[in-house]
Amino acid sequence: MDRDDTTLRVLSTSDLAGLDIALTDVVDTVEQAYRTLAAGQSDNPRKLTVKPADGHSVSYAMLGRDGAREVVAVKTSYKHGLRESRDKQHYYTTLTLYDDVTGLPLAMMDCSRIGSLRTPAVSALLARECAAPGATTALVIGTGTQGRLALPFLLTTLPDLDRLMLSGTHPDGIAAVRAELDRHFPGREVELVTDATRAARDADVVVATAGPHTPAAVEAEALKPGATAILVGHGLAPSTLHRADRVIATSEAQMRVTGTDMADVHGDLPAVDLELPAALSGAARARTAAGQRIFAYNSGLVVTDIALGHRFAQLAADQHLGTEIPLWK
Template sequence: MDRDDTTLRVLSTSDLAGLDITLADVVDTVEQAYRTLAAGTSDNPRKLTVKPDDGHSVSYAMLGRDGVRNVVAIKTSYKHGLHENRDKQHYYTTLTIYDDVTGLPVAMMDCSRIGSLRTPAVSALLARECAPDATTALVIGTGTQGRLALPFLLTTLPKLDRLLLCGTHPDGIAAVRTELARHFPDRDVELVTNLASAARDADVIVATAGAHTAAAVEADWLKPGATAILVGHGLAPSTLHRADRVIATSEAQMRVTGTDMADSKGNLPAVDLELPVVVSGVSKARTSAKQRIFAYNSGLVVTDIALGHRFAQLATDRKLGTEVALWR
């Protein structure tokens, strides 16, 4: 079907699952989005959040523009059942992209795979900038983000020789091992039971656990020069408040979504640098080898847009998706 201003290509979960993309391609796409944002040619307004008083659900809406790809997109995210176990929660996220040159819609897609790739890629970029010589990495959590954390870290940290995992769910642990073997068949991961001991050994810690986790790395457990990256849960607030440096993908978003890390007065410390500035080369994340760095990975919609557009290109090349006459 010829594209016009009444049709929209809809890409389902299964459409996107069939697309091959390398971890290096994902990292490069995400990094380009940050560089473009730092150059001032992209727009990434603060996300809108809606959450009922009882906290049973949360909804986000994020609008952005990629100035290199010349596309505009909006991402929506809705999670229901936050007080339930993960298997009882409902989660839906979509990305709708428009071509800002032709004025035509590009695609509407399930955004779950994009998020599952984008987030660990961002953690890997944070790790590369904050701990380029890291040899030991610890991942906390075995959910969606935990399963790809190690393969992405190995992509950006070539000196890693020891991989540690803290998790309690057998299926999740097995999934982490499966993903690692798929991307790096010659590597294995050590399952740790003493979190404090493992944290003291780690150069990089990536905390991806769910809200119900009992894991909470304290600042005293971090060795000099360690980098602690928060994606979900697994770090105690002390790792933020006692950090020598604080790096965030976005300080504004950290202040919206990172309130569980606030002190007893509800305050969060100032952010020293944002990741787009760091990857652009303007400033260095680390100014001393002994600094303990806290990094907050909240994700920016411009990275979803760039990666979503990359997937849309791959899907179009393979003629995947369904053309829907949405506006006819």
């Protein structure tokens, strides 16, 4: 079917699962999105959030434009059952792309795989920009969706890491972390630790990806001088933010929307010293002294979803994947 302004290519979970993409391709795509944003060529407005008073669900809506790819997109995210165990939660996220040159719709897709790749790629970029010189040891807290690819992406941007530690309690998640590491870096091993705080004392880079029910809560005093602590989900105590020598965020505005659980007793969050796009553009350095303890907050920016989603849409079109739906007829 020829594409026109009445049809939309829909890419399902299974369509996207069949696409191979190198970790370096993901990192490069995400980094380009940040650089384009830093250059003022893209638009990434603050996300909208809806959450009922009892906190049983949360939903987000994000609109953005990638100036390098000339693509406009809308991402929606909805999670239900926040107080339930992971297997009882419902989570749906979609991305709809439009070509801002032709004016035609490009694709609507399940955004779960994009998020599962984009988020650890961003953590890896934060680690590359923030890690102290000579960093060799990494600790990942959590074995869920974001924890499973954290180590392969860290090795992509910090290839000199030689000790890899994992704090997790779910056997299936632990097995998945090991499988992903072996798939991308055959022969590399991960050390399972039972005490995240003790392990953090040895880590140059700590990436906290755990869910909200994790017992792990590494405090600031457990981080050695020069350590970088990256928060994606849970696993770090608020002190790691409030007592950090430097605070880096993908977006300060987004941190103030989604990082309220890290606020102090007065409900306040400290100011951000630098945002990641500026660091990647070379405008400023994330780390200004070797001994600084740096806290980095990884929250999603829709421009990175747009860039990676567009890359997947290109790969899918090349392989004739997806279903053309006459949505507007």
